[in-house]
Amino acid sequence: MESFKVRQQVGPDGTLHLDISVGISDREVEVMVIYQPVPSDRSPAMSLADLYDICTNDPISLDEGGIDDALDEDLAGAFE
Secondary structure, three states, X not given: OOOOOOOXXXXXXXXXXOOOOOOOOOOOOOOOOOOOOOOOOOOOXXXXXXXXXXXXXXXXXXXXXXXXXXXXXXXXXXXX
């Protein structure tokens, strides 16, 4: 059994045409097709500049005991 992954444009009539050379001839084969739409690339990817100052309204406050008891326990176990 062989598998292929192809990216193909669906025609304006809603029909997908596939021409795949499989390297054999004059034999019966079983074919399974699974398709899913590809997300459009129209939304721009986030850059580092988009993330600048993202935490300015969510400050992390430290006290003499640390950040959080659960975090302190996790960190303590990591260094043992």
